[in-house]
Amino acid sequence: MNLLFRFLLVGVLLIGNHQRVLAARVDTVSINSPAMHKSLKCVVITPDQYGSATSSRYPVVYLLHGYSGNHSDWVKKAPALTALADRYQQIIVCPDGANSWYFDSPLNPALRYETFVGAELPAYVDANYRTLPDRRHRAITGLSMGGHGALYLAIRHRDTFGQAGSLSGGVDIRPFPNNWNIKEALGEEATNAANWERNTVINVADSLRNGDLRLMIECGVNDFFIDVNRALHQKLMQQKIDHDYAERPGAHTWTYWGDNIEKHLLFFQTGFGK
Template sequence: MYHFKKKLIGLLIGILCISSVNSQIDTLLVYSKTMQKNIPNLIITPDNSSGYKKPVLYLLHGANGNYTEWLKHVPALQEYAKKFDIIIVCPDGGITSWYFDSPIDTKMQYETYISKELIEAIDSKYKTITEKKGRAITGLSMGGHGALYLAFKHQDIWGATGSMSGGVDIRPFPNNWDISKRLGTYPKNKDAWEENTIINLVYLLDGNLKIIFDCGTNDFFYQVNKNLHKKLLERNIAHDYIERPGGHDWNYWSNAIKYQLTYFNDYFKK
């Protein structure tokens, strides 16, 4: 009897430990009519069975990455989804889409895909809060640019946004990361570059969008992030800006996401 009770207690403890850690992970294929292809997206949902609608964080990857990058490098996202009781959506944004609707490449229409096609798919399949008070978007590097870009242009969809080590001004990098393949070369397509860089979209803000962004002091995007912070201060646009030692790597981002999740959690609860 003693050994039976001991085994039973051990089994119950094991079950409790599994249920306390696990979140559900789905790969959702969404067909983009705009780009005429199926696009994979990784979805992390809390493992509780409550029926109420949950807020959603859209989490974007960087250049040369894909929809699996975040979970591969930060497996703690499963714990964070449960801790904050949110759904985390990691879309595939192409290797170097920059999350634009490219004016020169019809196969790169990721602004329309994420802000319309993906949103509709997520809201139809999962129990989500379908208003901007229940949506936030952030990302790293190219994804940091993408998150601010999409949120600045679609403030009716997202109520909060963030960026980690984001390319918040693309103009100093005319020959990098295939940006010229999306917008054309800077000398011949200056207007497209000027109209699609984050720092020039600040005029769209009216103070209602919640914003947090950060960058490591050893990052090649450090100066452009400082410039964005300065411009937001000049415009009296409320935001949280963090700079700390660090480079353009997963050591930095795995730490940064914890701060941003706390920020977004406060927003969702309000």
């Protein structure tokens, strides 16, 4: 091995080691929920500069999974997420929401996922990570069930979240009374209609005033949730609620979500910077 080749090899190794040191860190933590008397797993991604700048504080994006998913879905199925945490210098938190639709069930006291994600989890993250601990620097988004959950939680917890998004969100649950375990939390729609009316995003949005939240809503044109997203968009337009709305080519797939999550992080970054 000649001297020049050795020099080049050492340089490549040093660059590789440097990149590894400055890569986002992915941790899985167990967080106690006093409301549900159990611990739930969360993935926490801290950006590359987090470990080297010990006095810096960071905005937080809460990123929710869909039905049948779990806390690890986003980091496993959209692996570019760690690079995006570095690019935008955001802490990204992915909680386990089971198949809850992120409700506090009016029927089952063991299901308190609104309380967990809307209150207990942000309190834990602010206490254990160097966050910017105010609503201006907290955002929440998610896919499918998580898109519903993100808008639902942000609207109901405007003191906690300043921005919210939805990717392919089930933003009106009423057309789907027998799907995705919703009735386990709310009861049969036919006999518990009030629960369904009170806990669907398109109705919860009635309480919004313009400027309460920065909102980004999008859905693929071939998605089975496209009609309910269009209906929510029209309602927000009628209420004169400013929001970003987009329909893009795509369906209810990880290809769509992985390709478009950066748009949400960039949207939030713009809001964090104001």
